[in-house]
Amino acid sequence: MSGAVVHASVSSAEQPLRAEGISPVVDDPLELARFTRWEGDETAQRIGVSSLQLSGMHCAACTGLIEGALTALPGVLGARVNAASQRATVRWDPARSRMSELLAAVRQAGYGAVPDVAASAREQRRAEQRSVLWRLFVGSFLAMQVMMLATPSYVAGPGDLAPDLAQLLNWGSWILSIPVMGFGGMPFLRGAWESLRRRRIGMDVPVALGLVVTFVASTGATFDPGGIFGHEVYFDSLTMFIAFLWFGRWLEMRARHRAAEELESALAAMPETALRLLDDGSVEEVAVARLRPGDRVRVPAGAAVPADGVLLGESGGVGEALLTGESEPVPKRRGDTVLAGSINVVAPLEMRVERVGADTRHEAIVALMREALSQRPASARLADRVAGPFLWVVLALAAGSAAAWSVIEPSRALWVAVSVLIVTCPCALSLSMPATLVAAAGGLARRGVLLSSLDALQSFSQLRTLFVDKTGTLTADRPVLCAAEPIGPDAEIAGEADRALRLAASLARWSSHPFSAAIVAAAAEAAPLPAGGDAWRDVREEAGFGLSATDARGVEWRLGTAAWAMPTGPRDKLGDGAVWLSRAGRGVARFSFDEQLRPDAQETVRWLQAEGIRLTLLSGDRSGRARQVADRLGIADVVAGSGPEDKLATLRAAKVGGEVVGMVGDGLNDAPVMAAADVSVAMGHGALAARRSADAVIVSGRLEGLADLRRSAVLTMRIVRQNLAWSAAYNASCIPLAMIGWLPPWLAGLGMAASSVLVILNAQRASSASANARID
């Protein structure tokens, strides 16, 4: 951690901007590392990217307030808030600001914020659950009681109800409405006050206005029946309105909490403590945050690996299901890499720590997921932009109809304005999109498809052309080496094939390409490879072509496609799908592989084609072989023998027509192509580079995940359209009714609350089982 942060935490005591309850402990670099990813170089300026868990948000407009409060601070480079998941991602400069200041700024804006580490987030969820349940109960229980007290005035004939009894009933309703206003209405009033103070119109403003106007007018009518407010009381509609608001919010909170819990349970594999081996052979238990690169750690059988590192001994097997999608435990040898968050299945192992905290691959995946949750999709941003003008129009309509009615019939002017304010529900407008997308992402995560960008759902639902990588995507990720043939003058010498294989394997260990892995696996099967490896220098990997390195005598060796290994070699050997080993440009050995189609490839391809998606096979292999695979799957278009640039050009050409173009791939050589596609999907076992540029990751490694994604995307977009259509139709029909005075405030409250509840319930369908049913 940089010295700047340590220095900053020392001087934080004299900072003026401090809020109650924020401990400067959050400025401790160790503590920061738990929810912060560092960007930039080690020495000079580092940029922190921190996740915060927010509370107290009621509407999409709050995101703007919190973002504004954060970006107003010096040192904050950017802040992004997602209303649906209640998370914020802040980019900040630790040299110019402190985490405790950021938290204090959010609190001063009227919201809660804690670092997004699971424990405190869980505590916050529990507190929020209690508070919402409490407000829902106060609202709904008291609304029923107020309704009972209000019933006599509805059913009594003229003169049946004595004036003093009516007065007593009104008084009873007033008493019971006070807790509802205090507990249930206050959050809206506070929200409205905050947004007014910041000169921003939030969704709370018209709600609070309606509440205050209704309560004040009814109170006046209760205590002064002959006064300016008339004698009608509306405590029943007021309390019912608040109860409905909280019911909608309760449903939304449950959906959000469920999504958060799913994410946490999927990613909470990290242990709290680790067993560090000391030099004298003893073992001490330390917090995982205290581990440093270079430490030696013992991991008991059945425990999770605390950090990324290298094995110091043999291990029976490590389960990496979450990190790589590989469900079987992977046997590991001395010198192999083990990843944080994987489970040590068989016997205790010892390892040397290489990367800790936010730098580990596990944390990279966690960060990917968090980023997706705190991201506002383009469509939701549109809803935010619409919300402001929408509110002004509503306020203008309310004022206009009040003015008109004060001419026609002054006694009804107030109530018409109130019902116009209450009936308009922009919540449905700005709530539907994020709630639906988050619900869909939660449902997909359960099926092993992680979305790193919520926009992917929209693009995937409009997908027309899908480019599919062959190796590792349509075919099983592990090709099997079927032949190693030495060529050249020494070819006939016995044992030469084995020597060539071992030589190739020592070089292939530097790469994570499936072919390299197959060569290493085949060589290791014959005899264990030495731990240190051979003395290769200047090893480099050219994506899509192969590896090159120089040996101890300075001779260049290459391992890869024929064109790469033998630039001047015989042309007829080019692009035959085999991997060649060459010494100074002369072929030494040829390795050929067998590929197996994934078991679910055929039905997934057929299903996607039935959906009207045009599939194109992209492959670096020679055309004959790619053609063969395509024919077996029934794919008509094949672009074979192409390197990354050719793939990119093909994809760009397809995009020219304006169609939505997708790309599914796995390896290193796909990353630029994926970045260029409108929507990209990475298979879970692929290189991390490809995942980084992917919009979705199929962690399970099943191709069926593509069908799940498509089905869920189509359903999600249909639900979003339904919700938008519903709120538009609702407003279009109710606002005129309210303006001409046919809609009493209680019915307006019912309508608004019901519309919110309907939208949220509809959004929940996106995560339902039917959206994720298997292909039959």
Place this chain on the structure above:
Amino acid sequence: MDILYLLIPLSAVLILVIVGIFGWAVYSGQFDDVEREGERPLMDEPEAADGPGARQRGD
């Protein structure tokens, strides 16, 4: 009908008391995990704490 002048204020007070009791129940955590209370009779041993350690002992 005169009894209404007593009953209405009485019911208002009673309702507020009920709301108070519910508030105490919510904030003392009785609704945090409703399912677990139902499963409690099925557990072999009483749960000592909400820790993973408590579960491991049972296996």
